[in-house]
Amino acid sequence: MPAPVAAVIGAGQAGFQAAASLRDGGFAGRILLVGDEPVLPYQRPPLSKSYLAGQSRVDDLWLRPAEFYAKQQIDLVYGDPVIKIDRGQRRLRLASGIEFSWDHLVLATGAGCRLLPVPGADLDGVLALRTLSDADALRQRLNGSSEVVVVGAGFIGLEFAAVALAAGARVRIIEITHHPMGRVVSAAVSRFFTEAHTGWGAEVALGTGLARILGSGGRVTGVETTDGRRIAADLVLICVGVSPNAALARDAGLAVDNGIVVDEYLRTSDPAISAIGDCANFPTPFALTRVRLESVQNAADQGRCVADRLSGRPVPYQKVPWFWSDQGDLKLQIAGITTGHDNSVLRGNPADRNFSVFCFRGARLIGVESVNRTADHVIARRLLAGDPVLSPEQASDESYDLRAHARRLADR
Amino acid sequence: MPKVTYVHPNGAREVLDVPVGTSVMRAAIVNGVDGIVAECGGEMMCATCHVYVEPEQLDRTPPQSDDEKAMLEFTASERKPNSRLSCQLVATPELDGLVVYLPETQV
Numbered sequence: 001m002p003a004p005v006a007a008v009i010g011a012g013q014a015g016f017q018a019a020a021s022l023r024d025g026g027f028a029g030r031i032l033l034v035g036d037e038p039v040l041p042y043q044r045p046p047l048s049k050s051y052l053a054g055q056s057r058v059d060d061l062w063l064r065p066a067e068f069y070a071k072q073q074i075d076l077v078y079g080d081p082v083i084k085i086d087r088g089q090r091r092l093r094l095a096s097g098i099e100f101s102w103d104h105l106v107l108a109t110g111a112g113c114r115l116l117p118v119p120g121a122d123l124d125g126v127l128a129l130r131t132l133s134d135a136d137a138l139r140q141r142l143n144g145s146s147e148v149v150v151v152g153a154g155f156i157g158l159e160f161a162a163v164a165l166a167a168g169a170r171v172r173i174i175e176i177t178h179h180p181m182g183r184v185v186s187a188a189v190s191r192f193f194t195e196a197h198t199g200w201g202a203e204v205a206l207g208t209g210l211a212r213i214l215g216s217g218g219r220v221t222g223v224e225t226t227d228g229r230r231i232a233a234d235l236v237l238i239c240v241g242v243s244p245n246a247a248l249a250r251d252a253g254l255a256v257d258n259g260i261v262v263d264e265y266l267r268t269s270d271p272a273i274s275a276i277g278d279c280a281n282f283p284t285p286f287a288l289t290r291v292r293l294e295s296v297q298n299a300a301d302q303g304r305c306v307a308d309r310l311s312g313r314p315v316p317y318q319k320v321p322w323f324w325s326d327q328g329d330l331k332l333q334i335a336g337i338t339t340g341h342d343n344s345v346l347r348g349n350p351a352d353r354n355f356s357v358f359c360f361r362g363a364r365l366i367g368v369e370s371v372n373r374t375a376d377h378v379i380a381r382r383l384l385a386g387d388p389v390l391s392p393e394q395a396s397d398e399s400y401d402l403r404a405h406a407r408r409l410a411d412r
Numbered sequence: 413m414p415k416v417t418y419v420h421p422n423g424a425r426e427v428l429d430v431p432v433g434t435s436v437m438r439a440a441i442v443n444g445v446d447g448i449v450a451e452c453g454g455e456m457m458c459a460t461c462h463v464y465v466e467p468e469q470l471d472r473t474p475p476q477s478d479d480e481k482a483m484l485e486f487t488a489s490e491r492k493p494n495s496r497l498s499c500q501l502v503a504t505p506e507l508d509g510l511v512v513y514l515p516e517t518q519v
Binding site: 043045046059060062063064065067068071296297300304322324326333374375377378381382 | 438441442443444451452453455456457458478479482483485486519
């Protein structure tokens with residue numbers, strides 16, 4: 001019998017990890033890793049942080065050097081997108097026409113920037129930030145821009161805003177909701193970051209949408225907001241979230257609903273096909289509903305989980321989610337999923353720029369958001385990995401030793 | 413250029429020239445030294461670039477930040493007094509000759 005073939009579509013953090021862990025975990029067959037971008041697999045987080053700011057070089061982004069793939073006998077194909085999955089024949093076809101057969105297929109297709117269907121969105125100077133080539137274009141453009149408008153105050157928009165401000169640009173942020181990063185953080189943290197950006201010199205307009213983008217001679221000159229204001233701009237970054245890349249899965253007849261639907265073992269509606277990372281919609285003990293998470297942690301842990309199963313060690317996916325964002329001198333770290341909390345307490349003082357928000361649903365701790373406070377973050381990850389017995393009173397009492405508390409729980 | 417020796421759990425040694433300003437973690441990744449995972453890319457969000465520094469050389473290494481101390485609680489292999497996150501060991505002329513021991517596992 002020929003050795004089995006595991007094909008991984010998508011060479012971002014999740015696809016890379018699945019391929020690397022398959023080999024590391026003793027998978028005996030051929031491992032194929034196919035990416036659509038024309039470069040080696042790379043880390044995305046620095047694109048909106050150190051790389052954009054010019055503090056790291058492209059060579060610092062590669063997840064592994066080119067030789068790694070040969071040494072690990074991972075067949076890496078990049079710059080050649082998969083255009084069709086044939087489930088019946090268990091084959092896949094690349095844009096170049098090359099075909100591969102597979103026994104196990106892992107979809108790690110990621111997500112793409114949501115577009116805003118407004119007039120002027122195609123003007124020169126209107127950019128998005130997702131890929132290395134986006135970041136290169138943005139970095140080049142930022143150098144020489146004096147008036148920047150950021151549309152959407154999520155992680156990416158705010159990280160970019162901080163970099164643009166530090167680069168000397170005038171920065172205006174418009175956000176359609178009243179809560180920057182409101183999809184993922186508590187009101188207290190949202191407010192804190194809004195004030196921080198204002199303090200650094202950005203102008204933040206909440207409850208304000210984008211009506212149109214203005215231009216002259218094909219180049220952007222400004223934006224018009226939904227409340228009729230005009231703001232001059234020579235660079236507009238549209239960062240209003242992402243959509244999962246699920247077209248291949250949908251075309252192949254797999255269940256898709258806000259991402260590719262998988263079970264707790266990360267299997268799609270076809271058990272020979274798995275989905276991981278930003279594109280996967282999965283059940284989790286850390287939320288009341290299924291979730292789709294966009295993070296390094298989720299990508300890497302799901303890559304390992306699927307590799308373990310394909311190597312004969314099936315374990316349901318139940319890793320504690322964690323996230324981070326660097327904005328100016330502030331480091332936001334999140335453990336768990338705080339969406340849906342109905343009670344929260346502060347530990348520390350936002351005025352000191354060093355605090356955490358402990359979020360509860362009923363009596364249960366569901367997540368912790370920390371600002372410049374890694375010790376709390378670490379404890380939170382530890383607590384959430386077990387049964388997180390902690391009262392709001394204990395959480396908010398700075399004289400109460402949370403580290404010892406976590407140790408006692410772990411020893412029980 | 414400072415030389416750093418990586419010692420694998422089986423005793424195998426790899427010696428790298430690490431440019432000043434480059435971390436011991438990054439040099440390992442770029443040169444394909446197995447045993448450093450570096451999942452977060454040096455953001456001190458994970459502890460998968462854990463190494464044990466040769467004890468006699470500990471006083472030559474830069475002091476640990478509070479963040480590093482906190483994150484070292486997540487090492488997959490035992491945390492010892494000479495445990496460090498290699499992303500925080502940035503090469504300087506003083507670190508020339510550094511020896512780091514790779515743990516059994518990083519995840």
